[in-house]
Amino acid sequence: xxxxxxxxxxxxxxxxxxxxxxxxxxxxxxxxxxxxxxxxxxxxxxxxxxxxxxxxxxxxxxxxxxxxxxxxxxxxxxxxxxxxxxxxxxxxxxxxxxxxxxxxxxxxxxxxxxxxxxxxxxxxxxxxxxxxxxxxxxxxxxxxxxxxxxxxxxxxxxxxxxxxxxxxxxxxxxxxxxxxxxxxxxxxxxxxxxxxxxxxxxxxxxxxxxxxxxxxxxxxxxxxxxxxxxxxxxxxxxxxxxxxxxxxxxxxxxxxxxxxxxxxxxxxxxxxxxxxxxxxxxxxxxxxxxxxxxxxxxxxxxxxxxxxxxxxxxxxxxxxxxxxxxxx
Amino acid sequence: xxxxxxxxxxxxxxxxxxxxxxxxxxxxxxxxxxxxxxxxxxxxxxxxxxxxxxxxxxxxxxxxxxxxxxxxxxxxxxxxxxxxxxxxxxxxxxxxxxxxxxxxxxxxxxxxxxxxxxxxxxxxxxxxxxxxxxxxxxxxxxxxxxxxxxxxxxxxx
Numbered sequence: 001x002x003x004x005x006x007x008x009x010x011x012x013x014x015x016x017x018x019x020x021x022x023x024x025x026x027x028x029x030x031x032x033x034x035x036x037x038x039x040x041x042x043x044x045x046x047x048x049x050x051x052x053x054x055x056x057x058x059x060x061x062x063x064x065x066x067x068x069x070x071x072x073x074x075x076x077x078x079x080x081x082x083x084x085x086x087x088x089x090x091x092x093x094x095x096x097x098x099x100x101x102x103x104x105x106x107x108x109x110x111x112x113x114x115x116x117x118x119x120x121x122x123x124x125x126x127x128x129x130x131x132x133x134x135x136x137x138x139x140x141x142x143x144x145x146x147x148x149x150x151x152x153x154x155x156x157x158x159x160x161x162x163x164x165x166x167x168x169x170x171x172x173x174x175x176x177x178x179x180x181x182x183x184x185x186x187x188x189x190x191x192x193x194x195x196x197x198x199x200x201x202x203x204x205x206x207x208x209x210x211x212x213x214x215x216x217x218x219x220x221x222x223x224x225x226x227x228x229x230x231x232x233x234x235x236x237x238x239x240x241x242x243x244x245x246x247x248x249x250x251x252x253x254x255x256x257x258x259x260x261x262x263x264x265x266x267x268x269x270x271x272x273x274x275x276x277x278x279x280x281x282x283x284x285x286x287x288x289x290x291x292x293x294x295x296x297x298x299x300x301x302x303x304x305x306x307x308x309x310x311x312x313x314x315x316x317x318x319x320x321x322x323x324x325x326x327x328x
Numbered sequence: 329x330x331x332x333x334x335x336x337x338x339x340x341x342x343x344x345x346x347x348x349x350x351x352x353x354x355x356x357x358x359x360x361x362x363x364x365x366x367x368x369x370x371x372x373x374x375x376x377x378x379x380x381x382x383x384x385x386x387x388x389x390x391x392x393x394x395x396x397x398x399x400x401x402x403x404x405x406x407x408x409x410x411x412x413x414x415x416x417x418x419x420x421x422x423x424x425x426x427x428x429x430x431x432x433x434x435x436x437x438x439x440x441x442x443x444x445x446x447x448x449x450x451x452x453x454x455x456x457x458x459x460x461x462x463x464x465x466x467x468x469x470x471x472x473x474x475x476x477x478x479x480x481x482x483x484x485x
Binding site: 279280281282283301304305308309313314316 | 332333336337340394395396427430431432434
């Protein structure tokens with residue numbers, strides 16, 4: 001008897017739809033907040049705190065909707081209400097509060113904490129090791145986040161529950177706020193099936209990603225094979241070394257001999273006589289190099305100037321060091 | 329870069345100075361072995377109270393030149409002008425500022441720019457407040473009169 005009065009649990013497409021609608025409205029909240037702050041505090045404040053502003057607007061938006069007990073605009077649009085894990089009761093207020101906080105501020109705080117932690121790590125280690133270890137750690141942190149979110153998304157596409165990780169943690173499920181007739185039920189089911197395909201694709205993707213790692217594990221368990229691998233690697237790397245040294249000697253040779261000097265009239269005949277001097281050193285150009293605006297100087301001259309100020313000395317267009325092109 | 333460029337500039341200045349005879353009467357290093365300290369003499373532009381007088385400039389070039397601007401000053405107590413500090417001869421000219429300097433300018437263009445400044449005082453960046461205030465209320469005759477007074481009595485200082 002009680003089952004009859006239970007609300008139908010929401011399907012994945014309507015949750016995605018409500019989330020999209022919410023994001024749309026959230027972005028307009030961010031814009032308005034930024035506008036207000038620009039008027040009060042100035043553009044530079046908004047620019048330097050854009051991250052914090054977007055978090056604040058998310059907190060504001062959720063506080064006035066979810067926390068207050070009203071549906072967000074997206075939820076209203078698709079007629080969704082929060083229920084607990086089993087779908088038998090509404091969600092307690094403290095859980096909603098925890099969700100709002102973790103959803104909006106959580107990623108920010110965890111990132112801050114992580115950077116602090118890795119900083120302290122680099123401080124305590126000696127310099128050489130520190131760079132390596134922190135580099136590894138940051139990659140693994142990012143990878144871990146990626147893994148977790150992709151697994152979470154996969155679960156969502158299959159089961160149709162908990163689109164956000166913090167909702168999964170605190171058990172905020174969606175239910176449809178009205179009774180469904182037969183037609184609507186059929187329609188919704190079809191839609192969720194197409195989302196399941198997405199889930200399969202994600203599964204395949206993550207599987208193919210983990211294949212190399214799996215094969216590595218297999219190799220470590222088979223010591224013989226590993227030895228062979230090592231031998232192969234050694235021969236390969238020694239070959240590589242040879243090539244490297246060859247490349248190096250080649251490079252040094254280049255450095256010794258090949259300066260392009262415009263004092264030699266046979267070089268770059270297309271540059272007319274009156275343009276062969278560098279306006280910075282006033283001598284004939286050595287290694288002519290073009291700024292993005294097309295003005296040509298010696299390589300050394302323009303690079304030295306770009307260190308001073310990244311703009312073309314002639315026309316003051318921006319000219320970053322990395323955009324200077326050596327003419328060859 | 330600095331030394332080679334200065335040698336080149338020295339040659340260019342020697343060659344081109346003739347073209348600016350009625351503006352710059354001299355521009356040369358104080359000691360021909362040391363190209364980092366120069367002296368120049370410019371003539372007062374016509375139709376200004378400076379006309380008929382000549383003014384000495386000291387130019388010091390740091391090792392960073394031409395990446396950093398040259399340091400140019402008038403002689404102290406010799407130059408009444410709203411952008412020049414009377415006590416020190418310090419010049420306020422935007423192209424001599426670190427932020428506005430460009431290495432394509434050279435000693436000749438800098439001296440020409442200072443010559444130009446004499447006939448076009450800029451009241452927005454004064455180093456001589458009194459003169460600039462007079463100029464701001466557009467009392468040109470008082471401005472010119474005051475300058476003439478300074479110039480004609482400068483032998484007293």
